[in-house]
Amino acid sequence: MNELTVYLDPNSSKKLYEQIYEYIVTEIRTGKLLFGERLPSTRSLAETLGISRSTTIFAYEQLQAEGYIESRPYQGYFVCKVEDILKIEPQEKQETKKETVAQVKQYQIDFSPNAIDMTLFPFDTWRRITRNTLNDDRLELFSPGVAQGDFNLRYTISRYLHSARGVSCEPERIIIGAGNEYLLMLLRYILGEKRRVAMEDPTYKRACHMMQSMDYEICTVEMDRQGMSAKALYESDADTAYVMPSHQYPTGRIMPIGRRMELLAWASEEDERYLIEDDYDSEFRYQGKPIPSLQTSDRNGRVIYIGTFSKAIAPAIRISYMVLPEKLMQRYHEKCSFLSSTVSRIDQATLNEFIQDGFFERYLNKMRKHYRQKHDLMLGILKGFGKDFAVSGENAGMYLLLTSKKEMSGIRMAERARAMNLCVYPLTDYVRNKDSGENEWISHTILLGFGGLSMEQIRAGLKMLQICLK
Numbered sequence: 001m002n003e004l005t006v007y008l009d010p011n012s013s014k015k016l017y018e019q020i021y022e023y024i025v026t027e028i029r030t031g032k033l034l035f036g037e038r039l040p041s042t043r044s045l046a047e048t049l050g051i052s053r054s055t056t057i058f059a060y061e062q063l064q065a066e067g068y069i070e071s072r073p074y075q076g077y078f079v080c081k082v083e084d085i086l087k088i089e090p091q092e093k094q095e096t097k098k099e100t101v102a103q104v105k106q107y108q109i110d111f112s113p114n115a116i117d118m119t120l121f122p123f124d125t126w127r128r129i130t131r132n133t134l135n136d137d138r139l140e141l142f143s144p145g146v147a148q149g150d151f152n153l154r155y156t157i158s159r160y161l162h163s164a165r166g167v168s169c170e171p172e173r174i175i176i177g178a179g180n181e182y183l184l185m186l187l188r189y190i191l192g193e194k195r196r197v198a199m200e201d202p203t204y205k206r207a208c209h210m211m212q213s214m215d216y217e218i219c220t221v222e223m224d225r226q227g228m229s230a231k232a233l234y235e236s237d238a239d240t241a242y243v244m245p246s247h248q249y250p251t252g253r254i255m256p257i258g259r260r261m262e263l264l265a266w267a268s269e270e271d272e273r274y275l276i277e278d279d280y281d282s283e284f285r286y287q288g289k290p291i292p293s294l295q296t297s298d299r300n301g302r303v304i305y306i307g308t309f310s311k312a313i314a315p316a317i318r319i320s321y322m323v324l325p326e327k328l329m330q331r332y333h334e335k336c337s338f339l340s341s342t343v344s345r346i347d348q349a350t351l352n353e354f355i356q357d358g359f360f361e362r363y364l365n366k367m368r369k370h371y372r373q374k375h376d377l378m379l380g381i382l383k384g385f386g387k388d389f390a391v392s393g394e395n396a397g398m399y400l401l402l403t404s405k406k407e408m409s410g411i412r413m414a415e416r417a418r419a420m421n422l423c424v425y426p427l428t429d430y431v432r433n434k435d436s437g438e439n440e441w442i443s444h445t446i447l448l449g450f451g452g453l454s455m456e457q458i459r460a461g462l463k464m465l466q467i468c469l470k
Helices: 016-029 042-049 053-065 123-135 151-165 180-191 205-213 230-235 257-268 326-335 345-356 359-383 410-419 455-468
Strands: 069-072 076-079 174-177 196-200 217-221 240-243 274-278 303-308 320-323 389-392 399-404 445-449
Touching: 016 053, 042 053, 053 069, 123 345, 151 174, 151 303, 151 320, 151 345, 174 180, 180 205, 180 274, 180 303, 180 320, 180 326, 196 205, 205 217, 230 257, 240 257, 257 274, 345 359, 359 389, 359 399, 359 455, 399 410, 410 445, 410 455
Parallel strands: 196 217, 196 240, 240 274, 274 303
Antiparallel strands: 069 076, 174 320, 303 320, 389 399, 399 445
């Protein structure tokens, strides 16, 4: 049996089990530990190093999982035969290859309506919660878990949705998934393959493309100032409608209660009609009370509610959730029981504690104030553009809309902005039915996001934009 002279650095950012794991891997890779050699027991190694046995067990289990060592009953741990290990040379030693993919144009200032600000994110808090989650040796977090997502997080989300959005649901009706796209894919199994989906126009094109890839038939429904036209929806022959009533993307319009009731009435008239409510950025409203969700008014089980933490926390977390009516929840269990959860249980546990311990609420309050300052700054500057421009979409979200009252199209405004190394977004980019004949407001409007910009960038960018639009 080999004795392992592992040096553990208590000041290292790496956990003790990681240091043990990396030491043994290096010894095997460099041939210092050979095939068939016996390793000290987890108890013996723990006593030698003066650490808890659970730490050495965790290191050995990771080595076993990756095939570096094996456990033989009543004998101990032995080095496996590891051949032809792939060695990846450091980047500086690799031969430089020519870039074959077209580079994305980088603008001096990008008014992206989808960007968010991560400068105030409590990284230390998130890191500490993750570290504590792993330090507790919670081995169950490395098992697959249930397809719906961990019950603790679903329970926490149900309480949050009830208090923040008025959504009525039990944890049993919530499904957690890695992004809204995955949840829309699930709906194909739940709702069936043959669906005709009505979407507002202009609309969120990623959702549109996603449902097209699912072989759903997409039809566009015209909008008015109250959102999706109920009259046009009745005429569309659709059986499903995808809406964003609390803050329509990209127009920024809010659907009033009267129109919401019209859509709910439409859905209730046929047995298989449903409304998909995408509540993508409901956390960020800067004036008045929060707008209740459409699901709050649903009494007949017709609303499928989808939300995400991508805007409120960070895009990379990729944790979204879907609340299904009871009838569809039964179908989910019948048709989707073979699926696995797409979200790491470690990430689920971290997010659950982040919300439960009040960090999420405090962070949201801070970000609302932060985004409100950016919103107010941009709104104030844009109102100074003069009588030839109008601003809309204020008091919610992370972008505003600027409309030219002159004969300047949104495409032309974007071209002029690009000439000054600015990036703005014509509203026509979000129109699906190019043959419908865009109305004047859509044709002459651009989106200006402020979420990912600093106050200085907003000032400088709008000053340049005002110059190029004269």
